[in-house]
Amino acid sequence: MIVASRLTKRYGERLAVDSVSFTVRPGRVTGFLGPNGAGKSTTMRMVIGLDRPTSGTVTVDGARYADSPAPLRAVGALLEARALHPGRTARAHLRWMAASNAIPRARVEEVLGLVGLEAVADQRVGRFSLGMGQRLGIAAALLGDPPVVVLDEPVNGLDPEGIRWVRTLARDLAAEGRTVLVSSHLMAEMALTADHLVVIGRGRVLADCSTAEFIAEHAASFVTVRTPQPAQLAELLRRSGADVTCDGDELRVQGADTVTTGELAAGAGVVLHELGLVTSSLEEAFMTLTAGSVEYAAARPAEVTR
């Protein structure tokens, strides 16, 4: 389990992580979601002891990572821009990591197989594509068979097959009872991967809930109806407790589903030309939630003229 408590990181004037508290539990994938510059990487670097918090604490299974005698066996981490020796082969890189953590050589072959890099294991990593580099980083993270796995933007540079592979891997690791924290700035991808979400913006926690709760709360849905009798149907719907806005022959209804709307109309003999459900995408929900916390946002025309 990872427990962050009022975790704060300041770089000079810049407050990168601002009193962040959350718990990452075992047996499920926790998605760490936020726009660019939100503080995800900084937080993850503090989790694995690469950055020292300005204040607050973070522990992994009750201990600080830096205090772990065999760190690779305690936490496996894939961080962005991991420094690799470009002249070394993938196999040599993993063997060197294994040796420095007293991990048997046979495990190197296992993880190479696990990430699908056997065929290129003897190529120099300097020639690796971004996707191959990500797979190697994931192999390194899994080398110590750790109970806690932290992956920072693991799908960066991967093709759709690779993205699906990471998703399945993260879910399998969680199903084995591990604690899995995966960061991303892609809401839709996280919705497919994570059971639980911690959303941050400008270094602060904006949401900490199950993915299902996030969808229910933030992905707004409404019913649309086209009818030649809009005023009559609007009145009926409002009386049933729904919120209705009218635009010509089109109604937008919140607080009544398609079944209720259709039956109310039928009961009153109101003709319907169209009845539908519009669900705003999760990506939109995420953009709305983090709108005030995007570091380098392009102003939308509507905002400029307002």
Ligand SMILES: Nc1ncnc2c1ncn2[C@@H]1O[C@H](COP(=O)(O)OP(=O)(O)OP(=O)(O)O)[C@@H](O)[C@H]1O
């Ligand atoms: N070493 C550093 N020195 C100064 N500022 C930093 C440093 N590292 C990060 N920052 C700043 O801290 C903030 C958070 O950065 P961080 O990389 O943690 O965000 P992120 O959510 O991982 O974003 P991205 O998805 O772009 O990687 C940013 O404003 C960034 O510019």
